[in-house]
Amino acid sequence: MILLYHLVFPDMTPKGTWNAGLVLRMAQFKRQILWLNKRYQILKLIDYVALYRNDPDLIEDKLAITFDDGYRSVVDLVAPFFESERIPATFFCSTRHFERQDLLWFVYFNALCSERSYNKISFQGSDYRLDARKPALETWRMLIRKARESGDPIGFADDLAQKYPLPPQVMRKYEGVTEEQLVMIAKSDVLSLGGHTHNHPYLDQLPLDAQIQEMAVNKQILENVSQTQVSLFAYTGGVYNHDSLAAVRSVGYDAAFAVNPKKTK
Ligand SMILES: [Zn+2]
CATH class of the missing domain: 3.20.20.370 (Glycoside hydrolase/deacetylase)
Structure with a gap:
């Protein structure tokens, strides 16, 4: 095993x-x-x-x-x-x-949704909540799914990270x-x-x-x-x-x- x-x-x-x-x-x-x-x-x-x-x-x-x-x-x-x-x-x-000093694409999603540096994110014309555990989990699942569907999860996360950068102490936790x-x-x-x-x-x-x-x-x-x-x-x-x-x-x-x-x- x-x-x-x-x-x-x-x-x-x-x-x-x-x-x-x-x-x-x-x-x-x-x-x-x-x-x-x-x-x-x-x-x-x-x-x-x-x-x-x-x-x-x-x-x-x-x-x-x-x-x-x-x-x-x-x-x-x-x-x-x-x-x-x-x-x-x-x-x-x-x-x-x-x-380059950044996180892996799904690690960025994980940090974004777990650490609640933002209360919500706007993405493809919709708002997604990050202000409580359950909606944050839903937002995380949506991001992982959309990233896979995009065919380029790395570029997908890079775009989002430009719009919603994470504070250094959060980056440090996941580096x-x-x-x-x-x-x-x-x-x-x-x-x-x-x-x-x-x-x-x-x-x-x-x-x-x-x-x-x-x-x-x-x-x-x-x-x-x-x-x-x-x-x-x-x-x-x-x-x-x-x-x-x-x-x-x-x-x-x-x-x-x-x-x-x-x-x-
Ligand atoms: Zn892995």
């Missing part, structure tokens, strides 16, 4: 905080992992894959832990825990923020991993890095050459900064198509992962 986490929040995170509908606090996260650690052998993802390829029956009581997207705050919170418990974990990181963190992960004997594309597009909306570009730029930045080889990849949003499989091979990844794989053609 391979577990995928996204965000983990500090214990003092107030009750009622909304974050894509779910807030997992550090104390609860620790309890989950320590519970699992008693019942499963937690392996490095790369060892898990090797064992699986050798004989899928061997992984029944084995587990690997992964995080998608690469949030600075999450690495700060969980890395010391994994180090002190000697439990392996892999961080699949996007790298757009190394090129991507730092160079220092990548180096720290690469040097660790329990933590490891994986690729997750540069801009976090839906791969099935891109032609093959653009998919390769997204994967290659990301892999190169991660490898240059961390001075380590990155051989594992996680599909963004679990979405991929036939070209994505070719792209993964062409940039030199050894294995690629998706939760509920959504292969579109």
Whole structure:
């Protein structure tokens, strides 16, 4: 079994905080992992894959832990825990923020709708509420849907972010991993890095050459900064198509992962 986490929040995170509908606090996260650690052998993802390829029956009581997207705050919170418990974990990181100081497109929506820097947004001639938990969740769902439908979620979010920029303290809360963190992960004997594309597009909306570009730029930045080889990849949003499989091979990844794989053609 391979577990995928996204965000983990500090214990003092107030009750009622909304974050894509779910807030997992550090104390609860620790309890989950320590519970699992008693019942499963937690392996490095790369060892898990090797064992699986050798004989899928061997992984029944084995587990690997992964995080998608690469949030600075999450690495700060969980890395010391994994180090002190000697439990392996892999961080699949996007790298757009190394090129320009902004958030990944869906992270921007998440921050916009969770942090309530605005009471409402006007969009395509309609107003959408952000002033309470339920309407904010509806607005978030609408934005994710419209972004996917637009065929260019990154451009879609960029346009909205121009109109509704987020305050620096909100940006900081959701920003991507730092160079220092990548180096720290690469040097660790329990933590490891994986690729997750540069801009976090839906791969099935891109032609093959653009998919390769997204994967290659990301892999190169991660490898240059961390001075380590990155051989594992996680599909963004679990979405991929036939070209994505070719792209993964062409940039030199050894294995690629998706939760509920959504292969579109
Ligand atoms: Zn992701």
